[in-house]
Amino acid sequence: MVSGREDARAGQGAERDAGRGGQGRARTPAIELHDAQVRLGGRTIWSGVEVAAGHGELIAVLGPNGAGKSTLLQVLLGAVPLSRGTATVLGSPPGARDARIGFLPQRRVFDSGTRIRGIDIVRLGLDGSRWGMPVPGAARLSARARARAARVSELIEMVGAREYANRPIDECSGGEQQRLLIAQALAHRPELLLLDEPLDGLDLTNQAAVTALVKAIATERNVTVLLVAHDVNPLLPHLDRVIYLAGGRAAVGTPSEVITSPTLSALYGVDVEVLRTGSGRMVVVGAPEAPHAHGRRHPLADGAHGAGAGG
Amino acid sequence: MPMAGAIRWQTALTALEPGDELARRRLGRGAAMSPHLSPDLVSDAQQLLAYTFMVHALIAASIVAVMAAVTGWFMVLRRESFAGHTLSVMAFPGAAAAILAGIPVAFGYFAFSGGAALVIGAGSVRRGRGGGVQAALTGTVQAAALALGFLLLGVYGGLLESPTSLLFGSFLGISATQVVSLAVLAVGVLAFFALVGRPLLFASVDGAVASAHRVPVKALSISFMVVLGLTAAAIAQVTGALLVLALLVAPPATAMQLTPRIGVSLLLSILTALVTVWLGLGLAYFTNYAAGFFITTVAFTIYLAARLIGTLAWRPRREMVGPRPPSKADGLRHASVEG
Ligand SMILES: Nc1ncnc2c1ncn2[C@@H]1O[C@H](COP(=O)(O)OP(=O)(O)OP(=O)(O)O)[C@@H](O)[C@H]1O
Ligand SMILES: [Mg+2]
Numbered sequence: 001m002v003s004g005r006e007d008a009r010a011g012q013g014a015e016r017d018a019g020r021g022g023q024g025r026a027r028t029p030a031i032e033l034h035d036a037q038v039r040l041g042g043r044t045i046w047s048g049v050e051v052a053a054g055h056g057e058l059i060a061v062l063g064p065n066g067a068g069k070s071t072l073l074q075v076l077l078g079a080v081p082l083s084r085g086t087a088t089v090l091g092s093p094p095g096a097r098d099a100r101i102g103f104l105p106q107r108r109v110f111d112s113g114t115r116i117r118g119i120d121i122v123r124l125g126l127d128g129s130r131w132g133m134p135v136p137g138a139a140r141l142s143a144r145a146r147a148r149a150a151r152v153s154e155l156i157e158m159v160g161a162r163e164y165a166n167r168p169i170d171e172c173s174g175g176e177q178q179r180l181l182i183a184q185a186l187a188h189r190p191e192l193l194l195l196d197e198p199l200d201g202l203d204l205t206n207q208a209a210v211t212a213l214v215k216a217i218a219t220e221r222n223v224t225v226l227l228v229a230h231d232v233n234p235l236l237p238h239l240d241r242v243i244y245l246a247g248g249r250a251a252v253g254t255p256s257e258v259i260t261s262p263t264l265s266a267l268y269g270v271d272v273e274v275l276r277t278g279s280g281r282m283v284v285v286g287a288p289e290a291p292h293a294h295g296r297r298h299p300l301a302d303g304a305h306g307a308g309a310g311g
Numbered sequence: 312m313p314m315a316g317a318i319r320w321q322t323a324l325t326a327l328e329p330g331d332e333l334a335r336r337r338l339g340r341g342a343a344m345s346p347h348l349s350p351d352l353v354s355d356a357q358q359l360l361a362y363t364f365m366v367h368a369l370i371a372a373s374i375v376a377v378m379a380a381v382t383g384w385f386m387v388l389r390r391e392s393f394a395g396h397t398l399s400v401m402a403f404p405g406a407a408a409a410i411l412a413g414i415p416v417a418f419g420y421f422a423f424s425g426g427a428a429l430v431i432g433a434g435s436v437r438r439g440r441g442g443g444v445q446a447a448l449t450g451t452v453q454a455a456a457l458a459l460g461f462l463l464l465g466v467y468g469g470l471l472e473s474p475t476s477l478l479f480g481s482f483l484g485i486s487a488t489q490v491v492s493l494a495v496l497a498v499g500v501l502a503f504f505a506l507v508g509r510p511l512l513f514a515s516v517d518g519a520v521a522s523a524h525r526v527p528v529k530a531l532s533i534s535f536m537v538v539l540g541l542t543a544a545a546i547a548q549v550t551g552a553l554l555v556l557a558l559l560v561a562p563p564a565t566a567m568q569l570t571p572r573i574g575v576s577l578l579l580s581i582l583t584a585l586v587t588v589w590l591g592l593g594l595a596y597f598t599n600y601a602a603g604f605f606i607t608t609v610a611f612t613i614y615l616a617a618r619l620i621g622t623l624a625w626r627p628r629r630e631m632v633g634p635r636p637p638s639k640a641d642g643l644r645h646a647s648v649e650g
Contacts, residue, residue, distance in 0.1 A: 077523050098525055105519040111390070115567035115576070116516055124513045129524040133508030136574025168571035184520070 028091050030055050030192055030224035031076060035085035038071055045071050047084065049250040051243060055191070056222040058215055060235050060255075063245035064287060069228045070106050072245065073194045076226070077103060090191055102190035104181055106197050106228070112170045118180040119165040123152045125187030155183040159213060174201040182210065186217065193217065193225040199234060207234040214238075232259065233281045246287075259284070348597040359593060367490050368482040368549070368602075372592055374493045375546050376558065376584035378500050380566075382542040383559035384580045385504070385535060387567065389515045392560055393446055394431050397453035398540040399555030401427040402547035404456050406477045407463035417489065420544035427452055428540025432533035460552075479551040479603040482592060489548070496545055503538050511535060512573070549588070554603040558584060561610035568614070568621040583613055 029052040037047035045068040053059055061069045074080040075087060078095020090097040102125075110121075120134070126148055138145040156165045159179040164172050172180065178198060185193060195214065199207045215238040218225045229235055232242065236255060244251045244258050246267045251258045258264075259282050264272040273285045349355060360366055386395045401423040409419025431452060435445035460477075504511070513521040514528045522528045546555040566579035591606030598605075 079522070098523060101523065103520055103523040110516070113390075113567075114388070114516060115571045116388075116512075116573065117571045120571075120573055121516065124509075124517065125520070125524075127509065128513030128517075128521060129510055129526045131506055131510065133505050134512065134573050136572065136578075166571075184517075 029053055029088075030057070030090060031226070032088040033075075033085065034087075036075070036082050036087055037084035038068065038075060038080060039083040040071065040080070044083075044248060046245055046248050046250060049085070049245075051250070051252055053224055053226070053241075055224055056218055057240040058218040058225045058227065058235075058238055060232055060239050060242045061226055061228040061245065062230075062232055062242055062259075067245040068248075069245055070196055072243070073103070073196055073226065073228065076192075076194060077101065097192075099188065100191045102185035102187070102193045102223075104185045104193075104195045104198055107200055109174055109201075110169045110172075110177060114170045115168045117166050118161060118169050118172055118176070119152060119156060121169055121180055122155055122161075122165070122183045122187065123148070125184035126151060151187070155186055156180075158186070159183040160209075175203065175206045178202060178206075178210065182213070189221070191223060193223050193227075195225065195227045197228050197230065199229055199231070204234070211235055211238055236280065236282070255282075355593070355597075359596060364483055364485065365592075365596060367485040367487060368592055369589070371485045371490050371493050372482065372549050372588035372602075373585060374490070374497045375549050376562075376588045377581055378497045378542045379546050379555075379558040380562045380580040380582075380584035381504055381577060382500060382539055383584075384563035384566070384577055385511060385515060386539055386559060387563040388512070389532075389535070391536075391539065392556065394435075394449050394536065395539055395543060395559050396556045397431065397449045397456065398424045398428055398536075399543040399547055399552055399559070400453050400460075401456045401540070401552075402544050402555070403477050403552035404460035404463055405544070406547075406552070407460045407467065411463050411467045417492070417544075417548065420547055421541060423456075424540040424544035424547070425537060426540075427456070428536045429533070432536030435536075436529045436532055475601075477551060478553045479601045482549055482595065482602045485548070493545055493548070496541060500538055500542060503534070507531060507534075550603045550606055551601075554607050557603075557607040557610045558587065561614045562587060565610075565614045565617040568617040583610075587613060 031051060031053040033049050033051040036049040036051075038045045049072075061072060063069050071080055075082060076089050076094055077098065078089075078093070087094050089095075090100055135141075140146075156162055159182055161176065161179045161183060164176050165180065169177060169180065178201070182195070182198060185195070193214070198210055198214070202210060211234050214225055214227060217223050226243075227235065232239070232255065239255050241253060242255050242258050244264070244267060246264070247269050249267060251263050251267050259274055261272060261274045264274060264284060264287070268288055270286070270288050272287050275283045275285060277283065347358070359369070383395070386392060402420045405419035405421070405423025406416045407419070408423065409416045412419075431445070431449055434448050510521070510526045511531050513524070514526050514531045518528050543555050543559065546558050550558055562584035563576075563580045565583045566576045569579055570576050587610045588606055590609045592602055594600075594605040594609070595602035
């Protein structure tokens with residue numbers, strides 16, 4: 001099973017290189033949504049969504065609370081069906097290629113009392129779906145187990161979590177847990193990374209660090225990343241495109257195309273103003289949602305006045 | 312499950328307190344030595360093992376302890392202690408119903424705890440993420456179970472004088488057949504964990520990601536609940552229905568206090584459970600008080616000690632790790648900030 005996966009991985013690598021050289025892969029987008037609509041509980045969450053994301057793109061998914069950002073990720077995972085339209089993920093219907101998708105769900109803090117080491121949590125991303133039982137000291141017994149252990153420590157190194165990886169996860173801070181979870185999502189070298197608010201609860205330094213890490217993964221490993229966020233500013237220097245969900249519809253394009261007064265006004269259906277600060281930061285003013293919803297999350301990120309800013 | 316021998320056990324149970332008395336009196340009269348705790352551990356052990364019923368009790372308790380330690384470890388991790396308690400309490404009306412129906416008591420234990428496990432498991436899965444709903448459902452089942460148990464005993468009247476033994480345990484009269492049937496169950500339960508331990512762990516700590524990895528989270532959670540029910544029914548036969556939770560919760564909680572390593576934690580949990588039942592049964596044997604009381608007390612004492620060790624030994628080490636910033640990891644973090 002493992003060797004099979006490894007073979008598949010090697011195959012992917014070759015394919016990926018071919019894709020870079022010729023245009024074999026460039027022509028098939030990593031994600032394609034066409035006229036997509038989702039209904040949940042008898043309510044249309046969004047409809048008419050058109051997205052085509054290329055390989056290696058870093059895309060932010062923005063929008064107010066309840067706009068359906070998490071739902072979009074669930075659709076791509078095949079956990080929520082479309083009520084209309086089509087979705088293609090890595091060339092297959094959603095759900096068929098889950099082994100090649102890394103997923104970080106929204107706001108996941110481990111309860112105190114989860115006395116499991118961070119390193120074991122990361123490891124579950126690698127072998128958690130395999131039958132069997134974790135055996136202590138297995139790394140000494142088989143080459144495969146050794147290879148997995150090496151991969152886990154590589155992942156931990158990648159996110160800079162060496163220092164706290166052996167601590168119980170419930171004793172790690174929210175940001176430390178987030179890094180470990182990103183490592184977990186990267187475990188089996190995904191081609192598509194779905195991160196639901198990975199910057200939530202991180203301080204500005206860690207927001208920048210995690211964003212840079214994600215960007216590096218996207219470009220160096222040609223991984224397509226969809227990153228849900230509430231504040232676009234820490235992402236701006238790295239973003240290829242944004243998907244802005246609001247009012248049951250979506251606007252897709254580069255940040256400067258989408259985060260403009262006319263586009264967002266059309267999306268929200270009321271006049272919305274996008275202000276740019278001298279340093280290039282974007283602040284959205286007048287969006288019909290409770291400003292405190294954002295202020296609560298990132299009081300500093302929204303600018304000195306705590307205006308209803310954000311994605 | 313081979314339960315034939317349980318009929319004999321049922322006779323022992325229906326005799327309840329009078330049975331205990333008889334057994335003790337017989338011990339006192341017939342035995343060359345009456346149980347008497349001394350500083351000589353060898354003589355203590357000899358006394359403990361002098362009677363078949365005590366040997367059976369010790370073997371049964373050991374089997375049950377291993378099951379409890381492993382199932383309980385996952386139960387604590389999954390935060391399903393409340394459900395675990397309810398499934399244990401179900402053993403009480405189960406036993407009462409079996410006595411009323413004139414079938415082996417063990418059947419009642421397993422049927423009621425297993426059935427309730429299915430109800431709770433399926434019910435909580437269908438409601439999805441609503442932990443509160445599950446707690447409400449579980450609590451309702453538990454209250455109904457206790458009431459039903461007393462009602463059944465009331466209907467039965469006569470022979471069954473007091474529910475004490477069903478609630479707090481009686482280790483007298485565990486038959487050889489019963490020991491065998493517990494062993495078979497234990498092998499099944501351990502095989503379950505050997506087979507699905509890792510995906511169950513994944514589903515327990517991280518359900519959303521596990522299901523994105525195609526782990527059958529719902530099926531695992533229902534089947535774990537059933538295993539928990541069967542384990543609870545098995546434990547109830549030794550500790551009584553009300554004190555099952557002590558054996559299900561305390562050993563894993565103790566182990567988790569002492570180490571965050573999964574394998575080590577499981578082994579520690581088993582070890583703690585074994586020590587707990589051995590000490591508990593030994594003390595009960597020498598003092599003539601209910602085994603359930605001692606098992607619970609020992610379990611609690613060990614847990615307290617572990618917490619103490621945990622706070623004394625673990626925290627300072629963390630603080631030592633903390634203020635040592637110029638390490639490799641820190642450099643990396645800065646590197647990634649700049650990168
Ligand atoms: N299972 C469900 N049944 C019915 N409605 C649902 C279900 N799941 C989500 N919804 C609704 O769908 C809408 C979109 O939810 P979603 O979680 O995608 O929002 P979001 O954009 O991620 O919001 P947030 O910023 O708060 O995370 C919400 O109004 C929510 O109430
Ligand atoms: Mg969301």
